[in-house]
Each structure stands twice: as C-alpha cells, then as structure tokens.
Amino acid sequence: MPDEQASSGRPLPALSQLNRPYWTSGAEGVWRLQQCPECERIIHPPALRCQFDHATPEWVPMSGRGTVESWTVNHHPFFPGIPTPYVIAFVNPVEDPRARVLTNLIDVAPEDVVVGMPVRVTFERGDDGTEGDTVHLPLFTPER
Ligand SMILES: [Zn+2]
Incomplete structure (x- = not known):
C-alpha cells in the first residue's frame, strides 16, 4: 500500500458521480482510472463514454x-497552504502511456525533475468531500 501524506492546504476537488472513484479510491491505497472495455485505452479525465468507440x-x-x-514549476503562491515552489506535472500511467494525468510531484526538488522520470502514486488525505466521502488526492513521488 502506498504511503499516505498528511493533509495540506491543497484545494480539494468537487466530487461528482463521474469523478468520485478517482478522488476517493486512495482510501484503499489503490489508484483507479477508467478503462475502455472495447479498445482497452485508459481514459482520463473521467468520461461517460470512450471518445474512440463510445463504450462505457x-x-x-x-x-x-x-x-x-511534462512538468512546470509554480512559484506564485496561489494557495496559502501550499509552499512554493511546487511541481505541476503530466504523468502517464505505465498501463497506458497514452493517458495523461494532471497532478503534483512531491518529495522532489524541482531541479531534479526530468522527462521520463519514473514516479509512484501516493495519496494525500483531504477533508471530507461532498456526501461524506473523504478525498485522497493522487500525488506522485520519484520511484526509488
Ligand atoms: Zn474505447
């Protein structure tokens, strides 16, 4: 099971029926994404239909x-609870590198981030979201 990080001042997502599994499955220590049962593509952000064959x-x-x-380093203090600088990145899951997940990299110095760097999910527990679900933000750390 991945490590779980303490809550920070990171803003939390608004949960919906469509995105809830993405934001809450970290409670089980599992990162879940959608997969198309027809073409087997990993789909993200969550969608009602596969854009290639319309399967559910x-x-x-x-x-x-x-x-x-890819990544960028943010230096502007948009959110008081998140110390700057911090790394905003696109991560491709190994199961389907065509898929792209927007996230933050943590526990890494911005100057050490490189394209192709192996990373592993970790979850940061947030406060209870809508309907009592607890948000577990999927973040990534360098794979060691
Ligand atoms: Zn498909």
Missing part, C-alpha cells in the same frame, strides 16, 4: 506507477 468505461486499479511526460 470501467474503473480499474492501476499499479500506481507512471512516468513524467
């Missing part, structure tokens, strides 16, 4: 491993 996606567990496709 299913939530499936990922290994939690991925690679950094």
Whole structure:
C-alpha cells in the first residue's frame, strides 16, 4: 500500500458521480482510472463514454506507477497552504502511456525533475468531500 501524506492546504476537488472513484479510491491505497472495455485505452479525465468507440468505461486499479511526460514549476503562491515552489506535472500511467494525468510531484526538488522520470502514486488525505466521502488526492513521488 502506498504511503499516505498528511493533509495540506491543497484545494480539494468537487466530487461528482463521474469523478468520485478517482478522488476517493486512495482510501484503499489503490489508484483507479477508467478503462475502455472495447479498445482497452485508459481514459482520463473521467468520461461517460470512450471518445474512440463510445463504450462505457470501467474503473480499474492501476499499479500506481507512471512516468513524467511534462512538468512546470509554480512559484506564485496561489494557495496559502501550499509552499512554493511546487511541481505541476503530466504523468502517464505505465498501463497506458497514452493517458495523461494532471497532478503534483512531491518529495522532489524541482531541479531534479526530468522527462521520463519514473514516479509512484501516493495519496494525500483531504477533508471530507461532498456526501461524506473523504478525498485522497493522487500525488506522485520519484520511484526509488
Ligand atoms: Zn474505447
């Protein structure tokens, strides 16, 4: 099971029926993304239909491993609870590198981030979201 980080001042998502599994499955220590049962593509952000064949996606567990496709370093203090600088990144899950997840990299110095860097999911527990669900933000750390 991945480590769980303490809550920070990171803003939390508004949960919906469509995105709830993405934001809450970290409670089980599992990173889940949608997969198309027809073409087997990993689909993210969550969608009602696969954009390629219109099949209904299913939530499936990922290994939690991925690679950094691209990143940027934010220096502006948009949110008081998040110390700057911090890294905003696109991560590709190893199960389907065509998929792209927008996230933060933590426990890494911005100057150490490189394209293709292996990363692993970790979850930061947030406060209770809508309808009593607890948000577990999927964040990524360098794979060691
Ligand atoms: Zn499909």
